[in-house]
Amino acid sequence: MTAYPASTVPVPDQRFPRIRGERHILAAAGSVVVALAVLLPIFAVLIVAAGSSGGEWPHLLRYVLPQSLATTLLLLVLVAAGTSIIGAGCAWAVVAYDFPLRRFLAWALVLPLAVPPYLAAYAFGEFFHYVGPVQSGLRAMFGFTSGRDYWFPDIRSTWGAALVVTCVTFPYVYLTARVVFLMQGRNIADVARTLGATPSRVFFRILLPVARPAIIAGLALVMMETLNDIGAVEYLGVRTLTLSVYSTWLNRGSLEGAAQIAAIMLVIVFLLVTAEQWARRKQRFHTARGTQMHARPPRTQLAPGRGILVLAALSVPILLGFGIPLYVFGQYVARRLYQFADPQVLQAFLTSIAVASVTAVLTLVLALLLLNAIRLSRSPATMLLVRLASIGYALPGTILALGLLLSLARIDNFVDGVAREFAGVSTGLLLTGTAASIVIACTIRFLALAESAIRSGLEKLPPNLDLAARSLGKTANQSAMQVLLPLLKPALLTAAILVFVDTVKELSATILLRPFGFRTLATHVYENASRGAVEDGAVAALLIIATAIVPVILLSRPLMRDHNT
Template sequence: LYPYVYLLARAAFREQPGCTFEVARALGAGPFARFLRVGLPLARPAIAAGVAGVMMETVRDFGVVDYFAVQTLTTGIFTTWPEMGNAGGAAQIAMVVLALVFALVALEKISRSKSRFYRLSRQHRPVVPIRLHGMAGWAATIACAIPFLVGFVLPVGVIGAHALENTEQWLAPGLLEALWHTLSVGGLAAAITVSAALVLVYGVRLTPARLPRLLLPISTIGYAAPGAVLGVGILIPLARTDNALADTITRLTGHDPGLVLTGTAFAIVLAYVVRFFAIAQGAADAAMGRISPSLPMAARSLGRSAGGALREVYVPMIKGSVGTAWRLVFGDSVKELPATLLLRPFNYNTLSTRVYEQASLEQIGAAAPAALLVIGVGLTAVALMARSSR
């Protein structure tokens, strides 16, 4: 969760005007005092947003706390429903978790509501970095390397060592099938999510009514909800709909179709779309906001329909942002565990659920190949995003 704070804080510090630090220096403030009294307060909104994201992700986490046998509300959902068969109790716990998440969101909004920071100078001069030498430079280098070494090099090295010691696990039955399920379900969910976000954001921009503009942010609530809560909220009504649909088809045709919705990957794809719609919506809204309204108006004046203007004007100009949104949704879908565990059909595994199953049985060597594949897929998505942003 370190990047949640690091990335936002880094962007905030880089965007701070250098003139404020020059004034503080002229008043006799040293480097440390300038950081505490000028830089840190200016970056507080971004840091608060990052900390709120860390708290929400901590509440939503399932895999780590379950592996270390730490009882949380999220693990309580799995204990109450799949193990004890109490769907009502799981729904009640899910409501408590959801209320806690919304309380954290509200707390973060309130903490920043009275803090407003504006750039007064028209010419933005960045802060001049201070080059460290000697022991100070080495200390800063070591401090910056610790998160990377502890958070990436060490765990990947341990997993890689287990994978090398158990090379036969690369040919284990079910690994390639789990990889295919991960890529296909994640890719399909990302495509549907991005397409839906484009259509909805574009439709809101076309309509003069205020109601769609007020309702669109509500569609992003799924990102704040933990995957386990989302799984409970989707599976209970979807199972009832599935049973009613199967009974109706059986009465009409005499053929039992089985569970069409919950017996396939449909429920997983639906959960991914709801869960990560906020990512695609934010990217689409920001990208479309950078396009001058005169361009689609010119297309409409030339006889293009609203759909034609979207297809021929907007999409070609924002294809980079669309691709980034697809990779973000795909990367998060690959890692999603709680919703996948609750909604997957029988004998249906993705890479994340395979890692969870093998690790729960203390078979680290068997879990290592799938874990490395998850890391590889995630790094590939990050590399593609970095390449497209050049």
């Protein structure tokens, strides 16, 4: 839910020069282990897909892939178009113009990030249902007596899924585009105006092309979220590749067929990551130029009428992405307050807290290990290992779950075989079908999130701080533990919160890896929505949204403090 890169590429901090004269075998070995753990699910999926006898391919090519692939690509195009228009447009409006409640909207436009796509789909499905408030209001207003008297678009369609995902993911583009618009300064726009360019021409011909790398980076995040979603598309009846992996695996019992579909998804993921990396390379170029212009672009004071129109236009995506879910689930909860004492809800809440807490601690430890490896040795091999360990964020949960299931089953079988041979006992399944597998999946997926947040804090520390501690007689480990780590507490807290919340929201990997009877807040909502009783999961849904608002506030707090934005 955060605006971090889909594939974090660690960049060595040149202010902390490499510590010479020491061999850092443990740090390098740790990086190797972490990188292999992240890559293991990918290798497992590719090996199973390539090693299949091919019996599934005729069925997949005839009945599954044409529709699923076309639907997935169409959904990605629609979501990309919608989020780029809304995100970039909102970013330009709050940066370039002054109108009523501008500072509040600059913050509120981030709120839809607190709503996972599957919760938004459930809320939209109820809100636009035949008996929902919208259609009921239309019938009351125009005197219609049945659905045959009027036409209303079906939210359970590809365009409906695109609308849902767009409404809750456009802040990714909004945040990245807004930063670039602020950094361009007054000079680049003023020069264009002195040459006779109109404001609209300045925006479309100059400012927008300069911001294109940032917009592409935000779109990569949006499309990763779109590919990862399974709850929304299943509820809305949209058959994407992600849903096809799930149905082929569980409904048809074909692990090989699911792996082959997942391999196709990996190709799409690779293309998205490549585009995102290309955009970040371009973005670094523009950022370097943009920092030379410290003056921010002057905002144009809009006339009262136009200001109200802009206010209304910017309020629409907030109401759709955050207002509708809050209204729908709030209405249900108001009539079901007793569910707060429901044992199933309490169990799901405690389970979510436990899994998210363990995952947050584990990702922090591994992220610190990777960053320490970079700090001690900036060799190309170490940089490559850390980069490979950070690609989990780009993996959809279904692919990660499928690969982990295959990998953990092999590990469990190996351990059981060794125990039988040398001890005469059976260990059974130690990892497969346990809560540990969910923790491992979330750790792999959100490790890049923690690493990126901690690295951002590390880059803000004074130059040569590490060497100063070393010159006072501290060893490399003492310098890290006694100097750097205490100064990184804010970054560590931010990283822990981000990972904790994303783990609470995680659905796609959890529903595939969870053991029997294992229920989190996300799976509790999913189970009730699957049987057509969204209202029974309303309390869990509000708890998820309330939890997710915390990092949104952390992320958008500078927008409220900055009087110049």
